[in-house]
Structures are given as C-alpha cells and as structure tokens.
Amino acid sequence: MNTPPPxxxxxxxxxxFALEVFDDGLLAQVLVEPTRSRYLRLVDQAYESGFxxxxxxxxxxxxxxxxxxxxxxxLSMLGGRHTWRTGAPTPLTSGWLGAATEIxxxxxxxxxxxxxxxxxxxxxxxxxxxxxxDRLTAAAQAGTILHGLAPVTVEDAL
Numbered sequence: 001m002n003t004p005p006p007x008x009x010x011x012x013x014x015x016x017f018a019l020e021v022f023d024d025g026l027l028a029q030v031l032v033e034p035t036r037s038r039y040l041r042l043v044d045q046a047y048e049s050g051f052x053x054x055x056x057x058x059x060x061x062x063x064x065x066x067x068x069x070x071x072x073x074x075l076s077m078l079g080g081r082h083t084w085r086t087g088a089p090t091p092l093t094s095g096w097l098g099a100a101t102e103i104x105x106x107x108x109x110x111x112x113x114x115x116x117x118x119x120x121x122x123x124x125x126x127x128x129x130x131x132x133x134d135r136l137t138a139a140a141q142a143g144t145i146l147h148g149l150a151p152v153t154v155e156d157a158l
C-alpha cells in the first residue's frame with residue numbers, strides 16, 4: 001500500500017504553485033514561505049540541500065517535492081531527512097502537474113516571512129496578485145530568496 005511521506009511536526013507553510021511560460025515549454029514553480037519561528041531552520045536545510053540565492057538559473061538540489069493523489073503532500077530536504085508540509089493536502093492543477101512531470105522537477109523558491117501580504121481579503125484577485133508580486137519583487141531585490149531545482153515524485157492512491 002502506498003502512503004504519503006512522513007512529516008516532522010506540522011510546519012506552517014504558505015505555499016503557491018505557478019507556471020512560468022517559455023518559448024519551448026512551461027516550468028513548474030513552488031513558492032514557499034515558512035513561519036518566522038521556522039524560517040532559519042528551513043534556510044539552513046535549504047543551503048545544506050543545495051539551494052542558492054535566487055540569481056541566475058536554479059541549481060539541482062537534494063530536495064524533493066512529493067505529490068500524493070494529485071495534491072502537494074510534502075517538501076523533503078536533505079535527501080528526505082527533513083520533511084515540510086502544509087496543514088492539509090493542496091490540490092494541484094493539471095497544468096502544473098503536467099509541466100512538473102514532463103521535465104521531472106520544479107523550481108522551489110523560499111521566501112522570507114512577511115512576503116505574503118496578510119491584509120488582502122478586501123482586495124480583488126488582481127489586486128492581491130499585484131500586492132504579492134510587489135512584495136516578491138522587494139524580497140528579490142533584497143537578495144533574500146533562495147531557489148533550487150527539486151525532483152517531483154508523483155504517487156497515486158491505490
């Protein structure tokens with residue numbers, strides 16, 4: 001029987017999945033923001049897994065993205081020694097899954113706490129996206145985003 005990978009204590013992560021369009025195809029991306037109390041731990045694990053500052057192309061890492069039954073299940077670091085999850089499985093779009101499985105990996109970007117705007121409930125979806133992109137741009141300009149390529153493992157429930 002297949003089971004999703006085990007996790008350490010539940011790690012409160014904010015996570016978003018995006019597709020970047022290129023002339024020759026799509027690139028799956030994962031943006032991860034941990035809580036302040038877990039940020040330094042995740043950054044240490046990311047560096048040890050091969051993540052680098054977000055400048056240029058992402059390098060291969062020992063991290064791995066686990067997809068279980070069409071949902072994001074976990075992000076493993078250091079060859080599976082540390083596993084991070086959201087509170088509940090996050091459904092993935094067929095476009096994201098297709099891009100990730102076609103090339104076998106996705107770019108993972110780790111952003112510092114506070115990148116996700118908290119006070120956007122009153123905004124339209126376009127305004128929310130603009131607010132997030134503004135903060136993401138500021139984090140990139142400050143040199144506080146780490147990125148790396150992580151293989152994507154897809155398993156389905158039997």
